[in-house]
Amino acid sequence: MTVTSVFAVQGMTCGACTAAINSAVEGVPGVKSVAVSLITERASVVHDVEVVSPEEVREAIDDCGFTAHLFSSQADEPASEVSDTADIATKPRLEIIYIKVFGMTCSNCSTTVERALRSVPGVHEALVALATEEAKVKYDPSQVGVRDLIDAINDTGFDALLPDMMDNTTQIQSLARTKEIQNWRRAALHASCLAIPIFILNMVLPFWFGKYDFGRWTFIIPGLHVRELLSFALATPVQFIIGKRFFVSAYRSLKHGSPTMDVLVSLSTFTAYVFSCFSMLVSIATASDMPPHTVFETSAMIIAYITYGKYLENRAKGQTSAALSRLLSLTPSMATIYADPKNIAVNAAEREIPSELIQAGDIAILRPGAKAPADGIVVTGDSYMDESLVTGEPMPVEKHVGSAIIGGTINGVGRLDFRVTRAGKDTQLSQIVKLVQDAQTTRAPIQRFADLVAGKFVPIVIVLAVVTFIVWMVLSHALSTPPDIFKSSESKFMVCLKLCISVIVVACPCALGLSTPTAVMVGTGIGAQNGILIKGGPVLEQATLITKMVFDKTGTLTIGKMSVLSHSKTPLWESSAYRQKLWWRIVRAVECGSEHPIGKAIVAEANLVLGENDSESTSKDQNDEFQMSDYKAVMGRGIRAIVRHGTEPYTVTVGNVQFMTDNDIDVPSSVLKASTETTATDICVAIQRTFAGTISLNDIIRKDARGTILALEKMGINVAMVTGDQRPSALRVAREVGIPESEVWSGVTPSEKQDIIRAMQIESPDAVIAMVGDGINDSPALATAHIGLAMATGTDVAIEAADIVLMRPDTLLMDVAVSLSLCRAIFNRIKTNLIWATIYNFVMIPFAMGVFLPLGWSLPPMAAGGAMALSSVSVVASSLALKRWKRPRWATEEGRLDLDSSSRFSYRWNFFSRRPVTDIADSRLSPNGYIQLSGSETV
Structure with a gap:
C-alpha cells in the first residue's frame, strides 16, 4: 500500500542539503517520490509501506546528517477517472494513524489493545508493537473518529497519545x-x-x-x-x-x-x-x-x-512563513462539545477536549469571541462570524440555523451550537494549510538551475581557490612589477593564501538555493490570505504562461442559482389539478437528489407550486408514497429513473433535448424550434417514455464576469466558454460577458469538455490552456488542462482536480485574473532573486580571485565573509518584499475595473517578459458602462 509520510527535518542550511536528502531517500527501495522544503524544513515521501516503513525512511534521512521526526503518514487514495454518470459506487477512504500506547508490559497487553481497537466499527486493521509502544491503525474516518480510537485504548487501562500530530x-x-x-x-x-x-x-x-x-x-x-x-x-x-x-x-x-x-x-x-x-x-x-x-x-x-x-x-x-503560521494559529487548542450529541438542552453536560480529537457528529459550543474548532452546520443560535483570515471575506458573515461554519473563523457576540461535519485534517482550514504546505514543498521547474549549480558548486569553488593560490604564487615571482598588494609588509605566500581564503569564503550557494523557496513561501502565503490557493511551484510557473482561458458557464460565469421562468405540460397532465400536482411531484422525486443548479431550481419551483417547504418535500418523497429505482444521471444531459407512486410505476426522463433524442423520445417540433431560439435553458420531461412538458430556466450572470473577461484579454489571454446548455442560452451569456461566438462550445458533455481541451492542446502545442470550473462535470476538463482553476463554492472533486483554488465568495470570478497577477509577481521575484544570486557569484568570485588586482582592488577574507553572509540575507529580504503585494487596483470589491484610480492596463517590455503583449484595439464598453481600458501600467 502506498502512503505519504511527512517528516520534520532539522539541520538543513542550503540547496545542497535538500539535494543530499533527495538523493539518499530516492535510493531507498520502495520510495516512489521525495519532496524536500528548505524553508518549512519538511520532507514529503511517497513510499510503499509494505517495502519500506516510515521509520526506515526517517533513518535514511538521519544517515544524511540531519535530524528527522515523523509528522504524519497517510494512505494515498487510488486515482480514478471521473465518469460521465453519477451512479458511481464510492469506496471508503481509509487512513492510517500511529498512536503511542503507554503502560504495556507484555505481549498480553498488546493483544488486549489490538482486540479493543479491532472491535471498534470502522477499524479495518490494528497492529500494536510492544517494543516501540506504538499502535498502527487503518480505519475509515467516515465511520470512526480519532477520539473513538483513543477512548477504546484508554478503556483497556492504558494511556494513549498521538505522537505524529505536532501541536x-x-x-x-x-x-x-x-x-x-x-x-x-x-x-x-x-x-x-x-x-x-x-x-x-x-x-x-x-x-x-x-x-x-x-x-x-x-x-x-x-x-x-x-x-x-x-x-x-x-x-x-x-x-x-x-x-x-x-x-x-x-x-x-x-x-x-x-x-x-x-x-x-x-x-x-x-x-x-x-x-x-x-x-x-x-x-x-x-x-x-x-x-x-x-x-x-x-x-x-x-x-x-x-x-x-x-x-x-x-x-x-x-x-x-508568517502567513502559514497565522493560518495554523486559527485552530484553537481546545474545543467544548456536548457530552451527549443527542442532548443539547440548556443544562446539558459539556466536555472540553483537544481540538485534534473532535469528530464528525459532535455538537460543538461556540461562545462569543471563540474560534470554531471544526467545520459544521449551525443547529441553534444567531451570530456573525469573522471569516477574513480563512476566505479573505472582509465583512462579518451572518450565521443562523442551517448556516455553514468554517473551522478557524471567529465568532461574534452571539452563541452558536453547531453540528460538526468535518474535523481534523478534513476541515476547510486544514485543507488550506495542506495546500499551502504542499505548494511550499513542491519545487518550481526554474529551481532546477539552482539545484544543478548547488550540486557542483562547492567542488568548483575549491578548485578555483587552489588555482588562485597557484597562479598568483607564480605571477608574484614571475612578474617584474607585480600588483601593489605584493609590495606590502606581508609575504607573497601570505597574500596568496588570503586570496585563496577569500575565494572560498565569498562563494555562496545558499543565495541560489533560497531564491525560489523563499519567494514561493511568501507568495503562496500572501495568496492564501487573499483567498487564492496555488498548488505548488510548477503551477505557479506555468500560470505565467497561460495563453487561453476556458470558462464553464453555469456556476462560473453565472452565479449557478437558476430560477424557473416558465413551464408547460401536455394536455394529459393539465387535465386535472391532481394530475398537475402529480406531474410536479414526479419531477421533484427525480431531481431531489441532484446537486446541479438546474435540479435545485426545479425542486424549489416544485415546492413553491405544491406549497411545501424543503423538509416537507423530503419527507413526502422519501416515504412509501414515492419510491425511486434504476436511477441514472448522465452529466451534462439529464436523469432517467423509475418512480413508483403507490402501485403505479412511472418511467421518468428529465433532461435536455439531446438527452430525449438519445433515449428515443419524440419531442414536438414546436419545442425543438423554441429550444434553438430561446436564450433560456429548456429542460424536457418525459413520463412513460412520452413527452410530458418543458421547464424553462434562467441564470444570473456574475456582476464581475464582464470585467474579468476584459482583464484577461488585456493580460494577453484569449477566452473561450464550454457549456452543456443549448447554444442560444450560451450565446446570450457570451455576448454579455464579451466572449466571441467563435469561442463558444455548447451542448457538450463532461467528456466532450475534456475532448475540447485536448483538441486545443493538440492544435496549438505551444499554447498553455487553463480551465475554470466549479462542478463534478468540470473535473475531467480541469484535470486535462495545463492549469485548472476551481471555485471554492464548487464541489470537492473539482477543487481536488484544480491547480488553483479561489476561496473568496464575493469576487470569485475576478480572482481568476487576480490569481494570475499574483503568480506573475511571485515568478518575477523568483527570477530577480536568481539573477541577483547569480550575478553576485559571477562578480564576487572573480573579484576574490584577484582579477582586479592590477587596478589595485582586492577583497580581504573578512570582507569576503561579510559579503557572503549578507548575500543570503539580501535574497530572503527580496522575497519578503512580496508582502507588499496588494490586490490590483483594477480589481475592486465589485469586480470592476477602477476607472477613477491611476492604475490602468497595458504592458511594457522588460527583462522578464516571455512574449510581447499588445493592447486590444477595440476596448469594449459593457452594458452597464463600467469599463474602459487605456493608459499604461505594468500588471
Missing part, C-alpha cells in the same frame, strides 16, 4: 524558526565577544597606534609573542566551540558526497587557523625576534560574520 504551537515555533534564531543569536554574540578583541589586537592597534603596540614586540619566551598568544587563546574557542556546527555539518555532507556551504566555511577558517598556529610554532622553534605572520583575526571574524548572517537569515526566513 500548533510546535509547528508555529518551527515555522518562525524560534529555536534557530535563539541559537544563532547566541553564537553570533559569543563569536563577536571573542573576535572583536582579536581584530583590535591585530588590525586596529597596529594601524592607529603602531608605536604603542607593545604586544607586537613583547614576548614570553623567544618566538612566543604576547599578541599572537592572546589571539590564539581567543580564536581557539571561536574555531572549535562556536564553529563546531560547521565542522560537524561539513563532515556529514562530505560523508554522503554532497558538500554544502559548511564545507567552504570550515575549509577557509580552518586553513587560516592552522596556518597561524604553524607560523607560531616555526617562530618558537627558531626563537625569532620578529613576530610571526598570523591570520587569527581572519578565521575568527569570518565565523563571527557568518553566525551573525545566519541569525539575520533565520529571522528573515521566520517572516516568510
